[in-house]
Amino acid sequence: PGYFKNFVKAIFDTNPSLKGQTLVLGGDGRYLNKYASLRIVRMAAANGIARVITMPDFLASTPAISHLIRQNKAKGAIILTASHNPGGPKEDFGIKYNTENGGPAPNDVTDAIYKQTTKIEGYHIVGEELDMSRFEAPGSFQVGDMTVEVVDAIDEYSKLMQSIFDFPKIRSRLFARKDFSMVFDAMHGVAGPFARRIFTEDLGAPESSILNAEALEDFGGGHPDPNLKYADLLCQKMGLGAYEGKKLEGKLPDFGAAADGDADRNMVTGSRFFVTPSDSLAIIAANAKESIPYFKDGLKGVARSMPTSGAVDTVAEKLGLSLYEVPTGWKFFGNLMDAGEISLCGEESFGTGSDHIREKDGIWAVLAWLSILAHKNPDPSQPLVSVEQIVKDHWGIYGRSFYTRYDYEGVNADKANALMDNMVTSFDELKKTTPGLKIADEFSYTDPIDGSVASKQGVRFVFDDNSRLIFRLSGTGSVGATIRMYIEAVAPPSESPQDTKASDALKPLVELGLRISRMQDFTGRDEPTVIT
Numbered sequence: 001p002g003y004f005k006n007f008v009k010a011i012f013d014t015n016p017s018l019k020g021q022t023l024v025l026g027g028d029g030r031y032l033n034k035y036a037s038l039r040i041v042r043m044a045a046a047n048g049i050a051r052v053i054t055m056p057d058f059l060a061s062t063p064a065i066s067h068l069i070r071q072n073k074a075k076g077a078i079i080l081t082a083s084h085n086p087g088g089p090k091e092d093f094g095i096k097y098n099t100e101n102g103g104p105a106p107n108d109v110t111d112a113i114y115k116q117t118t119k120i121e122g123y124h125i126v127g128e129e130l131d132m133s134r135f136e137a138p139g140s141f142q143v144g145d146m147t148v149e150v151v152d153a154i155d156e157y158s159k160l161m162q163s164i165f166d167f168p169k170i171r172s173r174l175f176a177r178k179d180f181s182m183v184f185d186a187m188h189g190v191a192g193p194f195a196r197r198i199f200t201e202d203l204g205a206p207e208s209s210i211l212n213a214e215a216l217e218d219f220g221g222g223h224p225d226p227n228l229k230y231a232d233l234l235c236q237k238m239g240l241g242a243y244e245g246k247k248l249e250g251k252l253p254d255f256g257a258a259a260d261g262d263a264d265r266n267m268v269t270g271s272r273f274f275v276t277p278s279d280s281l282a283i284i285a286a287n288a289k290e291s292i293p294y295f296k297d298g299l300k301g302v303a304r305s306m307p308t309s310g311a312v313d314t315v316a317e318k319l320g321l322s323l324y325e326v327p328t329g330w331k332f333f334g335n336l337m338d339a340g341e342i343s344l345c346g347e348e349s350f351g352t353g354s355d356h357i358r359e360k361d362g363i364w365a366v367l368a369w370l371s372i373l374a375h376k377n378p379d380p381s382q383p384l385v386s387v388e389q390i391v392k393d394h395w396g397i398y399g400r401s402f403y404t405r406y407d408y409e410g411v412n413a414d415k416a417n418a419l420m421d422n423m424v425t426s427f428d429e430l431k432k433t434t435p436g437l438k439i440a441d442e443f444s445y446t447d448p449i450d451g452s453v454a455s456k457q458g459v460r461f462v463f464d465d466n467s468r469l470i471f472r473l474s475g476t477g478s479v480g481a482t483i484r485m486y487i488e489a490v491a492p493p494s495e496s497p498q499d500t501k502a503s504d505a506l507k508p509l510v511e512l513g514l515r516i517s518r519m520q521d522f523t524g525r526d527e528p529t530v531i532t
Contacts, residue, residue, distance in 0.1 A: 002123075003117070004036060004039075004095070005039065005043065005123045005125070006117055006120050006123060007095055007113070007117055008039075008040055008043055008078065008095065008123070009043065009047070009120060009122075009123035009124070010113045010114075010116035010117045010120055011078065011097050011113055012043070012044075012047040012049075013116050013120070014109070014112040014113050014116050015075075015076065015097075015109070017075060018047075018048075018049060018075050018076060019047070019048035019049070019050075020048060020049075020050050021049065021050055021051075021074070021075035022049075022050065022051040022052075022053060022072055022073070022074040022075060023044055023049050023051070023052050023053070023074060023075060023076060023077065023078065024052075024053045024054070024065055024068045024069050024072070024074045024076070024077035024078075024098075025037060025040055025041065025044070025052055025053070025054045025058065025077065025078050026054055026055055026058050026059065026060035026064075026065050026068075026077070026079060026080070026153065027058055027059070027060070027079060027080025027081055027190075027262075028059075028061070028062070028080070028081040028082075028087075028189055028190040028215075028261045028262035028263070029057070029058075029059045029189070029190050029215040029216070029217060030080070030081070030082065030087030030088075030091075030092075030093060030217055030218075030219070030261065031087050031088050031089055031091070031093065031217040031218060032080075032093050033058055033059070033080050033217070034057065034058060034132060036080055036093075036095075037054070037058035037080060037135075038130050038132065038135075039125065040078055041054070041130060041143060041148060042125045042126045042128070042130060042143065043123065043124065043125045043126075044146060045126045045143045045144040045145070045146040046124035046125050046126045046144070047124055049146055050146060050147065051146065051147045051148075051149065052143075052146060052147070052148050052149070053068055053072055053074065053149045053151055054135065054148065054149070054150055054151075055150060055151055055152070055153035055154075056135065056136055056137055056138065056150060056152070057135060057136060058080070058135060059153075059190055059193070059215060060153040060154075060190065061153075061157070061190045061191060061194055061262055061263035061264065061362075061363070062079055062081060062096075062262040062263065062264045062359050063157070063263060063264055063353075063357055063359050063360070063361035063362070063363070063364065064153045064154070064156070064157040064194070064263075065077050065079055065098070065153070065359075066098065066102035066103065066357040066358050066359040067102070067156065067157060067160050067356075067357050068151070068153060068156065069098060069100065069101075069102040070101070070102045070357065070358070071156065073100075074100065075100050076097060076098055076099050076100055076105075077097070077098040077102075078095065078096070078097060079095075079096040079097075079098060079262075080093070080094065080095060080096075081094050081096060081261065081262040082094035082261070083260060083261060083262055083264070083265075084223075084224055084225035084226070084260035084261055084262075084265055085223075085224075085225075085261070086218075086219060086222070086223050086224070087217060087218050087219050087224075087261065088217065088218035088219075088221070089218075091218065097109070097110070097113065098358075098359075101334060101338055101358050102357050102358035102359065103330065103331055103333075103334035103337075103358030103359060104329070104330055104331040104334070104358075104359070105331070106331055106334075106452075107331075107452075107454075126143065126144050128143070128144075130143065134148075134150075135150055137150065138150050138151055138152050154193055154194055154197050155197075157194060157363075158194075158197050158198055158202060160356065161198060161202075161363070161364065161367055162202070163294075164292065164293070164294040164356055164364070164367075165292060165293065165294070165367045165368075165370075165371050166292075166293050166371065166374075167202055167203060169371075169374050169375075170203055170367075170370050170371060170374045171203050171204050173373075173374040173377050173378065173380065174370060174373055174374050174377065175203055175204040175205055176204070176380070177377075177380050177384070179254075179384055180254050180255075180384060181209070181251075181253045181254055181255075182199070182205060182209055182253055182254065182255040182256065182257070182370075183209050183210075183211055183234065183237050183238070183253045183255075183256050183257075184199055184209060184210050184211065184256070184257050184258065184259075184366065185211040185212055185226070185231050185233055185234035185237075185256075185257070185258035185259075186210060186211065186212050186213050186215075186258075186259060186263075187212050187219060187220075187222060187224040187225075187226065187230075187231065187258060187259065187260065187261070188212045188213075188214060188215060188216040188218075188219040188220035188222060188224065189215060189219055189224045189259065189260060189261040189262065189263060190215050190261065190262055190263050191259035191260075191263035191362060191363060192210065192212070192213040192214055192215045193213075193215060194263060194363055195210050195213065195259075195363065196210055196213060198363060198367070203370075211233050211234065211237070212233060219261060224260050224261035225260055225261075225265075226258035226259060226260050226265055226266060226267035226350055226362075227267060227350065227530060227532045228240060228241035228267075228274060228531070228532055229241065229530045229531075229532075230530075231258040231267055234256050234257075234258045234267070234269070236248075237252065237253060237256060238252060238253060238256040238269045238270075238271060238272065239252055239271065239272040240269055240272065240273075240274050244272070252271040252272065253271065254270065254271055254384060254386060254387070255268075255269075255270060255369070255370070255373065255387060256268075256269040256270070256271075257269065257365075257366040257369070259362035259363065259366075260350070260362065263361075263362045263363060264351065264353075264359055264360045264361060264362055265349070265350040265351050265360065265362050266280075266350055266351075266352060266361075266362035266363075266365040266366060267350055268280050268365065268366065268369050268387070269387070270386055270387025270388045270391075271386065271387070271388070272388075273386075273387055273388040273391070275387065275391060276309070276348075276403050276502075276532075277308070277346065277347065277348050277349070277350050277351070277352065278304075278308050278309035278311045278312070278346075278348050278401060278403050279309075279311050279391060279394070279401070279403075280346070280352060280365065280369070281302075281304060281308070281311070281312050281344070281345075281346035281352055282311035282312040282314070282315050282394065282398065282401075283372065283390065283391065283394050284344065284352065284365070284368045284369070284372070285299065285302050285312050285315045285316070285319075285321075285344055286315045286319070286394060286397075286398065287372045287375065288343075288344065288368075290375055291368075291371045291372045291374070291375040292368060292371050294354070294356065295343065295344075295354075299319070299321055299342075299343040299344055300321075300322070300340060300341060300342055300343045300355075301316075301321050301322030301323065301324065301336075301341050301342040301343065302315070302316050302321055302322070302323055302324075302342055302343070302344045302345065303323070303324035303325070303326055303333055303336055303341075303342045303344075303345040303346075304323075304324075304325060304326075304345065304346055304347070305325075305326055305327065305328045305329075305332075305346075305347040305348065305349075306325050306326065306327060306328065306443050306445075306457060306458060306460070306470070307328060307347075307348055307405075307458060307470045307472060307484070307486045308346060308347055308348040309348065309401040309403040309488045310401055310466065310468075310488070310490065311398070311400075311401040311403075312346070314398045314399055315398055318398065322341060322342070324336055324341070324342060324448070325445075326445055327443065327445050327454045327457035327458070328347060328349070328457070328458070328472065328474075330347070330351065330353075330358075330359060330360055332445070332447070332454070333345040333353075333358075334358050335447055335449040335450060336448075336449065337355040337358060338358075338449075339449045341448075341449075342355065343355050346360070347360070348403070348405060348486065350532075352364075352365040352368075353365070369387070372390060373385070373387070373390070376390060392498045395493070395498055396493055396498070397493060398493065399490065399491055399492045399493045399495075400490075400491045400497070400498070401488055401489070401490055401491075402488065402489040402490075402491065402500075402502045402505040402506050403486075403487070403488045403489075403502065403506075404486075404487050404502055404503070404506055404510075404531060404532065405484055405485070405486050405487070405531070405532045406484070406485040406487070406510070406513075406528035406530075406531055407474075407482055407483075407484055407528055407529050407530040407531075407532070408482065408483040408484075408485075408519070408523055408525055408528050408529055409480070409482045409529040409530070410480040410481075410482070410529070411480050411481045411482065411483055411523050411525075412480060412481070412523075413480055413481045415522050415523060416473055416480075416481035416482075416483050416522070416523075417473070417481070418522055419471075419483065419517055419518065419519070419522040419523070420459060420471065420473060420483075422517075422518065422522070423459050423471060423516065423517060424442060424459065426516075427440040427441065430461070430516060434461075434512075434516070436463045436464040436465065437461060437462075437463055438462055438463060438464055439460060439461065439462035440459075440460070440461050440462075441459075441460055442455070442456050442457070442458065442459055442460070443457040443458045443459075443460050444456070444457060445457060457472070458470055458471060458472035459471040459472070461513075461516065465489075465490060466490045467488060467489045467490060467509060468486070468487075468488045469485070469486070469487060469488075469509060469512065469513045469516065470484075470485070470486035470488075471483065471484070471485055471486075471513075471517060472484055472486075483519075483523065485513050485514075485517065485519070485528075487506050487509045487510055487513055488509075489505055489506055489509055491505075
């Protein structure tokens with residue numbers, strides 16, 4: 001009881017520099033978002049915060065909040081989100097603290113917050129109950145000695161996007177064409193109102209282009225995770241996932257995309273063509289300078305999480321860019337961005353972004369793809385260069401990384417840890433008995449900026465042909481443990497079969513991974529929960 005307020009008080013206790021400063025507050029609109037936000041405002045006033053910046057109904061995407069932190073030189077932000085996890089009275093709720101650079105708090109900050117929650121004995125809150133009507137429109141008012149500013153986060157985010165991308169070019173080369181159409185699945189998350197503004201009002205797409213546009217406390221009973229299983233309506237429209245190969249009525253949209261609950265993750269597709277997040281990162285990197293005004297002077301460098309495929313590595317090598325491989329977790333990109341080492345980064349878990357903020361950014365990634373499509377289609381009298389063609393042309397230049405991820409969700413935590421431990425203790429034996437295996441280790445990362453070390457960041461098996469099997473436990477679920485197995489096979493440009501299904505190319509590696517990990521023995525599962 002009272003853990004929510006205790007946790008918020010622990011944020012204030014362990015970050016004394018917040019006193020007398022500005023704090024941004026918002027969330028993805030899930031169940032309890034308004035209740036919790038009203039109390040956080042009162043607690044902020046009682047803990048010496050000078051100004052709280054929020055938005056109507058406390059509703060804002062995580063990327064938009066990162067922008068507000070940086071734009072207003074705020075000391076930090078409290079973000080109410082459980083990311084891509086379900087919402088509702090019996091589902092997930094989350095509290096996240098971001099620091100003054102706009103990014104997720106580093107490990108030392110979150111460790112201190114948690115430690116404080118174990119010994120906290122009380123919290124401070126102003127006694128005045130707040131009326132929700134005061135937070136329904138932009139304006140300013142006082143709560144005790146603290147100023148509350150309600151700003152239009154959608155408008156501010158739209159301005160940011162228009163400073164990065166060439167909206168008139170996208171509008172004239174794509175949305176003015178009669179043979180181009182797109183759909184965007186907001187999955188009843190916070191992306192809905194942002195998508196309406198940007199894709200329909202700013203770019204001219206029809207209102208019907210935005211699917212599941214209303215932000216709902218329970219995400220419409222769905223799981224707001226943009227992948228081939230949970231983005232069902234998008235898959236139905238695009239002929240993917242469960243609808244692959246099925247006859248669908250009418251012309252399919254040329255471009256499709258989705259975002260998760262707090263709009264920081266994205267999925268990109270063409271008509272009956274899925275773009276893996278790893279390929280998406282590589283293709284944006286390869287086309288950024290020519291297609292996106294923000295990158296007109298070129299990229300500083302690029303980074304990816306360790307489990308993400310090496311598709312972007314080849315682009316970096318050809319373009320002469322610095323490349324960094326970091327553990328999973330967006331906070332690991334922050335130091336590199338702040339030091340000016342990278343412009344672009346991404347994770348295979350549907351996260352892509354740049355140094356315009358310090359979070360991954362779902363709508364930004366969609367706009368990056370629309371910019372590439374616009375650049376590739378200068379003449380509306382010519383047939384549309386499709387998403388599929390852009391990807392296959394890229395494979396022809398840079399080679400292809402066949403890639404997939406198997407997720408085993410809700411696994412007993414002890415059994416999941418035993419599976420990982422068994423592989424670690426078997427490294428030496430596996431090197432002797434597995435043909436072509438050149439690396440078997442646990443990934444460790446030393447931050448090149450501050451020297452901090454992150455160890456035990458996943459089990460890696462790398463083969464002579466640079467194929468990889470990666471295993472790690474995900475920390476984003478709320479029930480049990482999620483075991484993720486990542487499978488990658490590499491084909492150079494001269495051997496890049498464009499029409500081969502990834503599932504066919506990866507079948508031998510999948511079988512090897514299941515055998516090495518003894519997945520069925522430890523989990524009792526015959527198949528994964530989700531394949532992406």
